[in-house]
Amino acid sequence: MTKSLVDRERYILDGTVQAAGYALKYGIAFTIAGGTHHAGYDFGEGFCLMNDQATAAGYLLQQKLANRILIIDLDVHQGNGTAHIFEGHQQVFTFSMHGEKNYPFIKQRSHLDIGLAENITDKEYLEI
Numbered sequence: 444m445t446k447s448l449v450d451r452e453r454y455i456l457d458g459t460v461q462a463a464g465y466a467l468k469y470g471i472a473f474t475i476a477g478g479t480h481h482a483g484y485d486f487g488e489g490f491c492l493m494n495d496q497a498t499a500a501g502y503l504l505q506q507k508l509a510n511r512i513l514i515i516d517l518d519v520h521q522g523n524g525t526a527h528i529f530e531g532h533q534q535v536f537t538f539s540m541h542g543e544k545n546y547p548f549i550k551q552r553s554h555l556d557i558g559l560a561e562n563i564t565d566k567e568y569l570e571i
Contacts, residue, residue: 444492452492455479459495460502467508480516481547483527488547497528500535514538516553519545526551540571 459477466472481491496514503509512535516522521541529535536554543558550556557571 448490449492452479452495456493456495456498459499463499463503464508467503478518479524480518480522481520481524483524483551486524486527488524491524494524494528496522496525497535500529504534510534512536516540521545521547521550521556521558522553523547523551526553526556529554 455476456479458474462472462474462477477495479491479493479495481488482494482497487493496516500509500512500514503512514522514525514529514535514537516525516537516539518539519542522537522539526537526539529537530552538555538557539553540557540559542561544561550558559568559571
């Protein structure tokens with residue numbers, strides 16, 4: 444683990460928390476750096492040392508800025524870390540739509556998972 448990787452993760456966490464606050468204020472926000480969804484409660488995976496989505500959700504709940512949160516993860520990889528962190532939590536619902544046979548090969552259980560077949564067409568994807 445390098446200092447630059449840790450710094451990268453810290454910037455991503457901060458950006459996602461700021462984007463969540465911006466969305467509450469203005470109704471919409473976007474961050475292109477987020478998506479460290481492979482980091483779980485007690486593990487990092489790949490380049491994901493800390494989970495920015497979970498951190499932002501936890502911040503919003505702790506500050507009483509939200510009562511319930513829906514995390515929609517449409518990355519080709521399952522958001523296994525996010526699912527791991529919020530397993531059994533009622534305030535955060537995790538939804539992951541991902542390639543069924545893609546990394547990670549051992550999936551965690553989100554509140555709702557949709558595993559997609561390989562070579563799915565855009566039309567099929569949008570219908571699902």
